[in-house]
Amino acid sequence: MSAGAFALIATEGAARRGRLTTAHGIVETPAFMPVGTRAAVKSLSPDDVRAAGAQIILGNTFHLLVRPGPDVIRELGGLHRFMSWDGPILTDSGGFQVFSLARLRRMTEDGVDFRAPGDGSRHHLSPERAIEVQHALGADVIHPLDECLGYPATREDTERSLALTLRWARRSLDAHRAGGSPSALFGIVQGGFHEDLRARAVAETVALGFDGYAIGGMAVGEPKPLMRELTEAVASALPGDQPRYLMGVGKPEDLIEAVARGVDMFDCVLPTRNARNGQAFTPDGPLTLKQARWTRDPSPLQTDCPCPACRQFSRAYLRHLFMSAELLVYRLLSLHNLTFFLGLMADMRVAIAAGAFAPFRTRFLDRYQAPAPSGETRGSG
Amino acid sequence: MSAGAFALIATEGAARRGRLTTAHGIVETPAFMPVGTRAAVKSLSPDDVRAAGAQIILGNTFHLLVRPGPDVIRELGGLHRFMSWDGPILTDSGGFQVFSLARLRRMTEDGVDFRAPGDGSRHHLSPERAIEVQHALGADVIHPLDECLGYPATREDTERSLALTLRWARRSLDAHRAGGSPSALFGIVQGGFHEDLRARAVAETVALGFDGYAIGGMAVGEPKPLMRELTEAVASALPGDQPRYLMGVGKPEDLIEAVARGVDMFDCVLPTRNARNGQAFTPDGPLTLKQARWTRDPSPLQTDCPCPACRQFSRAYLRHLFMSAELLVYRLLSLHNLTFFLGLMADMRVAIAAGAFAPFRTRFLDRYQAPAPSGETRGSG
Numbered sequence A, B: 001m002s003a004g005a006f007a008l009i010a011t012e013g014a015a016r017r018g019r020l021t022t023a024h025g026i027v028e029t030p031a032f033m034p035v036g037t038r039a040a041v042k043s044l045s046p047d048d049v050r051a052a053g054a055q056i057i058l059g060n061t062f063h064l065l066v067r068p069g070p071d072v073i074r075e076l077g078g079l080h081r082f083m084s085w086d087g088p089i090l091t092d093s094g095g096f097q098v099f100s101l102a103r104l105r106r107m108t109e110d111g112v113d114f115r116a117p118g119d120g121s122r123h124h125l126s127p128e129r130a131i132e133v134q135h136a137l138g139a140d141v142i143h144p145l146d147e148c149l150g151y152p153a154t155r156e157d158t159e160r161s162l163a164l165t166l167r168w169a170r171r172s173l174d175a176h177r178a179g180g181s182p183s184a185l186f187g188i189v190q191g192g193f194h195e196d197l198r199a200r201a202v203a204e205t206v207a208l209g210f211d212g213y214a215i216g217g218m219a220v221g222e223p224k225p226l227m228r229e230l231t232e233a234v235a236s237a238l239p240g241d242q243p244r245y246l247m248g249v250g251k252p253e254d255l256i257e258a259v260a261r262g263v264d265m266f267d268c269v270l271p272t273r274n275a276r277n278g279q280a281f282t283p284d285g286p287l288t289l290k291q292a293r294w295t296r297d298p299s300p301l302q303t304d305c306p307c308p309a310c311r312q313f314s315r316a317y318l319r320h321l322f323m324s325a326e327l328l329v330y331r332l333l334s335l336h337n338l339t340f341f342l343g344l345m346a347d348m349r350v351a352i353a354a355g356a357f358a359p360f361r362t363r364f365l366d367r368y369q370a371p372a373p374s375g376e377t378r379g380s381g
Helices: A048-049 A061-066 A070-075 A080-082 A095-100 A126-138 A155-179 A195-208 A224-237 A253-258 A270-276 A308-312 A317-321 A327-354 A357-369 B046-051 B061-066 B068-074 B079-083 B095-100 B127-137 B155-178 B195-208 B225-238 B252-260 B270-276 B308-312 B315-323 B327-351 B357-369
Strands: A005-012 A015-022 A025-029 A031-033 A057-061 A089-091 A103-109 A112-113 A121-123 A184-189 A213-216 A244-246 A265-267 B004-013 B015-022 B024-031 B031-033 B058-059 B089-091 B103-107 B112-115 B122-125 B184-189 B212-215 B245-246 B265-267
Touching: A005 A112, A005 A327, A015 A253, A015 A327, A015 B079, A025 A244, A048 A327, A048 B046, A061 A070, A061 A095, A061 A126, A061 A357, A070 A126, A080 A089, A080 B315, A089 A126, A095 B270, A121 A126, A126 A155, A155 A195, A184 A195, A184 A253, A195 A213, A195 A224, A195 B212, A213 A224, A224 A253, A253 A327, A253 A357, A270 A327, A270 B046, A308 A327, A317 A327, A317 B079, A327 A357, B004 B327, B015 B252, B015 B327, B024 B031, B031 B327, B061 B095, B061 B122, B061 B127, B068 B127, B079 B089, B089 B127, B122 B127, B127 B155, B184 B195, B195 B212, B195 B225, B212 B225, B212 B270, B225 B252, B252 B327, B252 B357, B270 B327, B315 B327, B327 B357
Parallel strands: A031 A265, A057 A089, A184 A213, A213 A244, A244 A265, B031 B265, B058 B089, B184 B212, B212 B245, B245 B265
Antiparallel strands: A005 A015, A015 A025, A103 A112, A112 A121, B004 B015, B015 B024, B103 B112, B112 B122
16 A cells, blocks of 8 residues: 555544555554644653554644754654654644744745744745655655635635645645655645635645645634534545545544544644643543642542553642642643543544444533533633 | 661772661662652653662652642652652751742741742741651651751851751651651751861761761852862761761762762752753763754764663754753653763662772763863753
8 A cells, every 4th residue: 555545444424434554654543643843742752652642743844944954854864763753744834834923924926935933043935845844854744835824814815825825736746746755745725714715625626636635724713613614514525535634623522523524634732732731631521730629639630541640640749740830740741631632533433433423422522511510620721 | 677777788998888778668879869859850750760760769848848738748648659659758857948948037946937939838847847747748768957057157157057956956856756657867967167066066966866867068059179078077977887868969970979988878959950951961971952063963862871862862853852942851851860870879889899989980080071072062051
């Protein structure tokens, strides 16, 4: 099976159980990808990430371009060897960060010039350069440079942006084919929040012919129902025999709802970012460690969780660490939250294969979203 | 053998190879104790600390009194269970931090009232309260409240302070005996930087009869030769069949020089604190990750080191993590530095037992302190 090959194993309604083959191994889908922004999943070692159940991680092209730079990573044997992760890696194209983080942006038909946040260094990304950088990193699944609009955006802006993204997509494909890399190249479906533009984006992106399709420009501030409606429309229009990746999503309930609408892959910083804010995800909803109610609680974060935080430590101890800003707690909560997210994906895979996804979805959401007895157990994180 | 019992296995000159028995296991000496300030060795899990080679860790009574408080820790089963460390724990008395960190201190014959840094909460420590707190924590080796002077201090101040520390030592012993705890209680030898006052401190502290002796009030700003001279004078005057603990020391060269003068136990924050500043200890001296020379260096921090940082990652990657302020690097460098310190202690134990400590000391210091070829490899940290 060639790199980027995707096999469907089972379906239930629109939900899909599949398997993606990459140069660095197999990814069982639906899959969640922990985010290794700067060549590390924040606070975790590769062994930690593997132990939490990850099969694939995401790297940010934008951040790695800025520091340490693709030349350094290539010289040190590529991103896998550099960060000591031997499993599959997916990289985004840098587009999202260029449009959300970079300073003094100047965009032309060719690409975009920007200054990096932090050190203010100058960089250039074009469709060709973004592919070249991702080839230097050696990622298994890569993406074309795209323009990511926020919400809301006018129809006129969205049409102009979509047209540019499609022209860049063609240039990216050409650059990728010329580069002779074994990576799979996914197309990115943009089109903002106009259903007909999303339909056009699907048709024209698919016509170019990619190894899989990312749904971009979601989770940028729009209402949840709108995101779900458009995700369903886009996913159902994409080829049934190729993987579908919803970029930057999301909360546990978002993952379930998107899987129910036919999405196969996800990435999100929530498990690790919220860990650093003292929030633990549990089957009964999020738990916020700063609440005084946990001060003397000897029970683990989650009774049946196999992660090191739950096997070894009490809520009382974890709260103490968080209140003391001890670095250990960020790692322990990140391990727990990733274990929770990756366990949820594994549960969904089992449920779809067994034809039991519908009751699983209901049962999970009922428990996860049930109001706590006192109204206090939920935290805003 | 009773808790706190100490057996001498071998000696070479003043250097001693021994074994301390505690309620939670054996400590081979000379021993280095990683500092678990707030019920965690900074950035590390108990498994990490054990894997680095630690047999015993230190907890700070002052910090644990302030947060989460001894009642919480006792209610959760004691410090061992609270932090999930099942090996020996030694606690200091809180004296050092009261006199270096606390605000709005008010000292009387009875004890000291202070406000905690950070939250400004009010606390009281007396000799009796310090013992009570350490009993609540359930530490294996505990200490009496003492007054720790800085450097320099007048003879008059030192005499007054020593007399108070000795009166507090007697009250601490009484409180400890009344408490019925299985902990060992070490006396603390103060006396500032006056050799005759140190001699008086040894005689009067030993006369009270403790399970071991800590040498306090060192490494507070005095010149290194003075510290070594006084350490030698104090250690040689202490009972030969009891353990000797030099508080808050030190750098690798300080550990070797103090072992050569008859010290058995040490604690210091250097391995973990310097890790957070990007400094790695190596047999060739400290290595500072912020130096640009490591940007493309594929070699490990230390070629023959068994720690995870050296087995899995390059200097280039670790430098990238440090320059990116990625939390992972603090854990990796802490693991490496503790492995280095604890390995040094193990090497000293082997050397003393083999009657080869003198050549080991020369060889280690020659390599550790040799100027680097370019003059660049050493960092100030």
